[in-house]
Amino acid sequence: MPAFSASDSNSANVQDLRLAKYSFGVGDRFAHQAAAQLRACMLASKDGIEVVPVWNKSNREHLIVGSKPGDVRHAAEAAVQELGWSGPFHVDADHITLQTVAAFLESSDYYTLDVASAIGQPAAAGAAESFVARHPEILGAVNLPGFETPLNVPQDAAIKSAEKYLFAVQEAGRIYRRIEATKGKGRFITEVSMDETDTPQTPAELLLILAALADEGVPVQTIAPKFTGRFNKGVDYVGDCSCFENEFRSDIAVIAHAAGIYDLPGNLKLSVHSGSDKFSIYPAIRRALRDFDSGVHVKTAGTSWLEELIGLAEAGGEALELAREIYAQAFAHREDLCAPYTAVIDIDVAGLPSPQRVFSWSSGEYTAALRHDPKCPAFNPNARQLLHVGYKIAATLGDRYLDMLDDCREIIARNVTANLLERHLKQIFPAAV
């Protein structure tokens, strides 16, 4: 399987842990769906689509669910053993900072260094000017491979960008070195994320950020910029798909250029923090991967938790009753549940069905409202977003919820696998030719 061979690297240590060309962050709120998720990758592989699974979970999710970082590895390893998966897999400490990294040092082999909150903080006096003076190659007309229009960066704009991003890059260096001190060089995959911020980074800014990461000695294998448009949780992309496509293609070209001229890993690629289910931009991503022969990491979280609810509703009886009750509680606590996610949800409260109505829903009505089929008239994106952030309700139900997952294991697994395979993997990643 060529996609799984170690990628080349500028700093050629063959022992280094390398992220494959195509990888997919599956997430798994309650650590019950790892096998069903892995099965989706195995079925994709049968169709010639080689995707490495990455189980990602952020500190925020752990706090809400009450789980521990080690639980994620546990679930992943059990699934790998159960299905006899011989390809690579990784466990991603998602969105960690200097404050939260310690708890993830043992169990993860993939770290997403979140430096979004450090953007705009001042670096040392004169640091931006001397950075730009050291990097004349990012100024003026910069030609990008496979791209007709060169970037054009005047010196004052570069200094402004350096002022905005240098401190954040230095923060990535601090987190990286903290992990390296414990795990050792080359023993883990590094992602840098800047997506949880207000303004998208331009391709020119991405180039500057990559030059600075190379200077800082951060061997970044995948980088998550903020893209144009809204990436609301669990529902489709909101924005101009052609703007996204242009930006995505420029970013890919910047990455190929940067990996060629800086001391950065040769497998460097973009990471898309999708917030799950950005169906309308998947064709653009797929076209770009084909045209540029580029890799990508696409991260989801929560799409499988919603399939758990769909499976419970489909099972009927007590399981359907529990799914209705979770909606009713999510509705009652909607303000608290939505608070940590206000930047990434858009719920029209008037469009939420009342709990009374949901209590009368049949299996078919519940699943039609929740299942992400934008063409289905009964699909309700408001209810879907509310339930997406409503996993805390299931967490507070504890064993009552988890036991029901076990009781309905097969029907849920079928939904989890089909969702990832048909709606995500087959839509994003090209098959090997």
Ligand SMILES: [Zn+2]
């Ligand atoms: Zn993110």
